[in-house]
Amino acid sequence: MPKKTSRTPAETRPRNADRSQRDILSAALQEFAEFGLGGARMDRIAERAGVNKRLIYYYFEHKDSLFTAVLEHAYENIRGEERQLNLSQVEPIEAIRRLIAFTWDYYIAHPEFLTLLNSENLHRARHLKQSSKAQSLNSPLIESLAGVLDRGVRSSVFRAGVDPVQLYISIAGLAYFYLSNVHTLSTIFGRELLGPKPRLERLSHMTDLVLGYLVRE
Amino acid sequence: MPKKTSRTPAETRPRNADRSQRDILSAALQEFAEFGLGGARMDRIAERAGVNKRLIYYYFEHKDSLFTAVLEHAYENIRGEERQLNLSQVEPIEAIRRLIAFTWDYYIAHPEFLTLLNSENLHRARHLKQSSKAQSLNSPLIESLAGVLDRGVRSSVFRAGVDPVQLYISIAGLAYFYLSNVHTLSTIFGRELLGPKPRLERLSHMTDLVLGYLVRE
Amino acid sequence: MPKKTSRTPAETRPRNADRSQRDILSAALQEFAEFGLGGARMDRIAERAGVNKRLIYYYFEHKDSLFTAVLEHAYENIRGEERQLNLSQVEPIEAIRRLIAFTWDYYIAHPEFLTLLNSENLHRARHLKQSSKAQSLNSPLIESLAGVLDRGVRSSVFRAGVDPVQLYISIAGLAYFYLSNVHTLSTIFGRELLGPKPRLERLSHMTDLVLGYLVRE
Amino acid sequence: MPKKTSRTPAETRPRNADRSQRDILSAALQEFAEFGLGGARMDRIAERAGVNKRLIYYYFEHKDSLFTAVLEHAYENIRGEERQLNLSQVEPIEAIRRLIAFTWDYYIAHPEFLTLLNSENLHRARHLKQSSKAQSLNSPLIESLAGVLDRGVRSSVFRAGVDPVQLYISIAGLAYFYLSNVHTLSTIFGRELLGPKPRLERLSHMTDLVLGYLVRE
DNA sequence: TATGAATGAGAATTCATTCAT
């Protein structure tokens, strides 16, 4: 709401390219997460970033490329954290526990990630497909999960023949769906799903489910 | 007294309130599914329905209430099909198989349902919460799933202590996530996920997973 | 908000041409008074009249002619009441008192009349000019006011040379402006203008003003 | 360091926030005056202002706030002119003459003001009430009129006990009603009311009326 | 006389994006 021309250009940001870009990215992340790609507003992103709208276009050509950048960052971030998880160091059952807990905790700590992916899928992964960077970020977890399964099988703890990709998707899905659809689910079931207790219950259900399947008696 | 000769109206749309409403709803369903609530265009819905744009507002006050109506219909539809599924008639293991297969098949046959739910969750179930129909939408499957689990436990086939709501959400999640996120997943994994073979593989993985967990050795 | 086609045509109005027309007119009067010509909605008028919108067009070609009809009625009504006022029967000073009080009371009892006139003037009396009926309704008060002034002058009670049309307009203006602009005036002056006391004060001020001018010492 | 050569921008509107806002305001004033709030068209305002429609929303959030701004300007303007009128400098009778003449002339010179107020009253002073400026809009004339009356009473020229607010409203009403309702009045009375002669006649009638009331014999 | 269904032309407002400095 500009009302008067402020002749004194006083309050311009100290010039700092990196900082501006970071601010824009994080503002955009919030905005896209909250409203989806279509619902996000460039105006609001600028406001959130404390930056002139024009500057967004200066750094990120347009809305879609901004979204791509945000998406890349989101993937980079989760891949980075996934890398911390040293599944190969621990025994198979514990490794699976950790993987499930990590997935669950990450999604809870980063609800934006879920919304972002939903948006991207609504758009048929259009941005992802044209981003070489994001595509190179194949999850390191697949490899280590394969290793874990292998070790488990060899030590006769796990059942054989489990496809690590299927399992990875299943673990993600068990957590993702619950959190991403929490609003409709809790409305339909009339049940609080995000309190501390339900959260723990969900985590242990998921763990039981996966281990109950994997572990041989 | 005989009716007037029913002239078949040539170019103009036959006056039929019910039909118009149905056409609008089904056009809106497609549009919302394809573009989400925010991305949907009233113009396109009118065009898809072969109806004057104004007529949409005549029957459904505005975009949001149209979305609510679409959502209600979608829920009614899936609930109706769920009711067909007589899980109580078959033995527990078969019942679980059927439930998983039904969920999988329904989501594949009705991809709009997934997108619709994603949109609704992006909007924090705003429409669902204000829909009086929402109450009656509680899935009948929860009850019958509870019954199935019960029978399974009593006949010592299933493990005890499984929360039917958690299990229901898990089954849904296993199917939902795979299908709803298929674009990003197949891009990231560089793997076709929707061909006939991957579909069967996913279904059997889900079934193995759930039954592997439920069934006692 | 039609939602379903009511196959049973049950609740149609008993057919009564006069009554319908009257209902429409009075609904339109309210609507035009409340929102002005531009702000009035045919839908709301139909609703207010408890009549199908189409019926309005059946009786009154379109919005403007409906407005004209309403205006004509309003003029007829005030002229009718003015005729009741037998100024020639009472002595001049009392006659003036009565005229002022009548004007004041009529405007208070018929606030729609003021809004209607405002609308009509916004439209440069477009409707009035094409209504031969309304134009024939020259106020009877002008004649009797002329008579009153005449009698007053002859009996040396009133000053001479007063133009009855000017005086008539003045009396109307004193009341009209106060009432028609009551919202802005009371906002600006921070003063209640429509309570019982302010009303009496205004009436006596107007009377004092006019008689103070007319009556010779 | 010298400024860049100030190229006179050829076809495109010179960038000048203040000027644009002024142009919009004055175009809006005309439009609102001519058609009322409801009848005014944003398109036409843009055109009148020689400005892109979008710019109106850039500076004035929406139609109503634009109307509010116009109203505030109109009040500021009349208040400014009222302040020029130094009623305290001249003797009471002359002061009253000046006040009446000023009111009359101002309304004639600014017919938009009347229409604007009519619109605002149709909307129950909605805009005025939410304008913080409204407070400061109290007419300075009330104070000086009170002073004039006081002086007149003390020098035994004027009658006592006259409420300056009532008198102010009366003077305004005498002029306002005549001008604001000129279209219906001249149609009804079949009399030209705005020619040079009728104007003078009205002014002298108003002056006679008010002074005839105020001045003691 | 009476009504529900349907519409075209417009209305306000929104939004990503570009211009000029």
Next chain:
DNA sequence: TATGAATGAATTCTCATTCAT
């Protein structure tokens, strides 16, 4: 690097009015 001014193309929604029975 940074910004305020400005815009064209939509987009939702409104409204008087007509169609068909």
